[in-house]
Amino acid sequence: MGMPRLRQAYTPHPVVDQSPAHLRAYIDGNDAVSGRPFMQEVLEGLTSPLEDADLTGLSFERTTPRLIEPDTDDNLQRLFEENRWTDMLPIVLPTEARVEAMLRGTSHPPEKIVGRLRPTVFRESWEFTVEKVAVNAVMAGARPEYFPVILALAASGMTARSSSTTSFATIPIINGPIRNEIAMNSGIGAMGPYNHANATIGRAYGLLSQNLQGGSVPGDTYMGSQGNWYAYTAVLPEAEERSPWQPLHMQKGFKPSDSVASVFFGGWYTHAGYGPRATWQEKMRHALAAVEQYSPPLFVMDPIVARGFVDLGFDTKEKLIDWCAENALLTAREYWDNQSIQLLRPKAVAGVEPYASRLKARPDEIIKIYEPSDINIVVAGGETQGAWKMISGALRATVSIDAWR
Amino acid sequence: MSQLMTVHDPRGYPPKVVGKRLAPRLSTLDGKTIYLVDCLFDNTDVFMEQLRQWFAERLPAVNVRTIRPKETWSDDEQMRAAIAADGDAAILGVGL
Numbered sequence: 001m002g003m004p005r006l007r008q009a010y011t012p013h014p015v016v017d018q019s020p021a022h023l024r025a026y027i028d029g030n031d032a033v034s035g036r037p038f039m040q041e042v043l044e045g046l047t048s049p050l051e052d053a054d055l056t057g058l059s060f061e062r063t064t065p066r067l068i069e070p071d072t073d074d075n076l077q078r079l080f081e082e083n084r085w086t087d088m089l090p091i092v093l094p095t096e097a098r099v100e101a102m103l104r105g106t107s108h109p110p111e112k113i114v115g116r117l118r119p120t121v122f123r124e125s126w127e128f129t130v131e132k133v134a135v136n137a138v139m140a141g142a143r144p145e146y147f148p149v150i151l152a153l154a155a156s157g158m159t160a161r162s163s164s165t166t167s168f169a170t171i172p173i174i175n176g177p178i179r180n181e182i183a184m185n186s187g188i189g190a191m192g193p194y195n196h197a198n199a200t201i202g203r204a205y206g207l208l209s210q211n212l213q214g215g216s217v218p219g220d221t222y223m224g225s226q227g228n229w230y231a232y233t234a235v236l237p238e239a240e241e242r243s244p245w246q247p248l249h250m251q252k253g254f255k256p257s258d259s260v261a262s263v264f265f266g267g268w269y270t271h272a273g274y275g276p277r278a279t280w281q282e283k284m285r286h287a288l289a290a291v292e293q294y295s296p297p298l299f300v301m302d303p304i305v306a307r308g309f310v311d312l313g314f315d316t317k318e319k320l321i322d323w324c325a326e327n328a329l330l331t332a333r334e335y336w337d338n339q340s341i342q343l344l345r346p347k348a349v350a351g352v353e354p355y356a357s358r359l360k361a362r363p364d365e366i367i368k369i370y371e372p373s374d375i376n377i378v379v380a381g382g383e384t385q386g387a388w389k390m391i392s393g394a395l396r397a398t399v400s401i402d403a404w405r
Numbered sequence: 406m407s408q409l410m411t412v413h414d415p416r417g418y419p420p421k422v423v424g425k426r427l428a429p430r431l432s433t434l435d436g437k438t439i440y441l442v443d444c445l446f447d448n449t450d451v452f453m454e455q456l457r458q459w460f461a462e463r464l465p466a467v468n469v470r471t472i473r474p475k476e477t478w479s480d481d482e483q484m485r486a487a488i489a490a491d492g493d494a495a496i497l498g499v500g501l
Contacts, residue, residue: 002424016448016501023448024455039459046439046494047431057424064416072407085415094413117417121478128417135413165501212417339447339501343477346445350475 002057007045009038014165016339066131067096080139084217087206087232091139102134105147106404110134115155117213119163119221128154128212136211140204145182146197149174149261151404153205156397158263160209160231161216166340167224169267171234171298171393172205173378175249176259178401179237186239188382191300191389202233230267236380242303243379244310245317252398259401264376264393266295271390276308281327287390288328294340296374297324298393302381305388317377325372332361335369428494435466437493442484445477446501453498 010033011026018026031041071079076093080086092098103110110131118125133154137147153160153172160170174184185195193199210216218224240247249260271287273280291297301309314320335341335358348355354371361367376395381387431437439460443453453471460469472488474481488495 002422003427005427007427011452014501015452016446018448018451020451020455023452024459026452027455027459039463042496043434046434046496050427050430054427057426059422059424061421062419064418065414068412068414070409070411073410074407076410076412080415093410094415095410096413099413124420126417126419131413132415132417135415139415207415211415214417214419342447343445346473346476 002059004058005051005054007041007048008033009041009045010034011038084215085207085211086139087203087210089232091207092141094135094138098138099131099134102138102142102144102147103131105134105144106130106151108151108404114151115157117154117157117159117209119159119161119213119216123163123221124214126212126214128208132212133208136208137200137204140200140207141196142200142204143182143196146201146204148259148401148404149178149182149201150204150208152261152399152401153201153263154208154212155404156261156263156399158265158397159213160205161213161222162265163216163222163224165223165225166268167226167228167231168265168295169228169230169234170205170209171230171236171264171267171391172202173248173262173264173298174201174235174237174260174401175240175247175262176254176401177257178259179240184237186237186242186380188384190236190239190380190382191234198235198237199233202235205235206231206233228267234267236300236378238378239303239380242383244303244306244315245377245379248376248378249398251317254398254400261399261401262376262395263397263399264298264391265396266298266391266393268292268295268392269390270392271297273388273390274386275305275388276312284324285327285329288324289330291328291369291390292340292392293330293335293338293369294343295392296370296394297328297376297390298395299324299375299377299388299390300381301377301379301388302383302386303379304381304383304386306379308386318372321372321375321377324375325368325370328368328370328375329366330369331363332358332365332367333363335367431494434464434494436468438468438470438491440488440492440495441469441471442488442495442497443471443473444497444499445473449498449501456496456498 012032031038108130112130116125137150162168182197184197215221344355348359441453474484
């Protein structure tokens, strides 16, 4: 910010869910960082005379080097871990030869700017090149043929290392010919540790996010209270050939021959079920009522489940999505009694729909909590079980992979 | 002795930091108008109300007003203009 001497005072965490008396105790107590009385910090911040350094701020250039001082394999592994450039699992060291090989996976020059990332909206964005993405792809163990997918994710503008206290993860869905070209797995164990491309592309997305955005360090650039296992690696190709429905990228206006990454922000909750069985409607209503309502559902359905829904008359994803939107219900009281939904209240007060109508509802009135456009369905699984998962996931970006070939 | 290796630095490029001066401080708060900026996270309104009450009890000569941006996570120019128009200082509450 250029204001290293900005006057700041800190209460303890958290403010949310605390009573007025508890919050008053924060105010009457000590600053959580300096240990001095909190209000003394506030009042001095408002009234203490400025000094010369306050009048100029601080300007400086920063950069990061291209190469690191030569060292042994063991020492470099330790250095990367100590600097928090890893996900705490061993990495493939990004030697010049390995990075050069990775760069052969794209036609784009190493020095080309790919994009910018940041841990959250109020932090600074860091910039990065094709070569810097390649470095992180090597570290994750990815192969050069996966590189266009990894570049597309890097270019999405969506970080896979959000600093949110809620511990979000970022989940890409891959569609189009690239899935088969690089032998991704949409069959048995698609979401498990059984495929090299799935595993390393997801890991590369996490590593590049934390390193190219300027870090993901607990207590500093990462505040997720519980963390998220999806953050280790989470990428899924849709089983287009075995799905009875239109694939996700075509729903979003792409051609079947396009290779596309759809980036979902979520990974907050996961529900699961079988079916569709005789009581599928009750099961689905229960699951939809048990969501964290700020984060809409991304359904992952085994082809068995998808075909089962077709047999019930849902011959398009859209029809099933419409049913879900009609049946995702809560009382207005429950809907608004949610930390994150509170963030929507200003829009509701300003008359923005559908939030305004939800705010006008009586506390005991049943309201719909999602629009059909909030909900997505993809098909994946090995057809060993009629299983479905409902994963928290809001679609935030849809990016061309072909643009990065 | 283990062989030495040369490897790439995995980090991106941070932006240039441009210095900004702090706003002038007040010599006294008596008779001044201070805005409490509520960032609109859950329960921050309760915190800001407690802060307003603290001023009312301990420094009643200070005119304290609570103000909110139109949306969370957005820079509300109208709100900033309102503070600049008739405020002497502002306390921004950030976090949850």
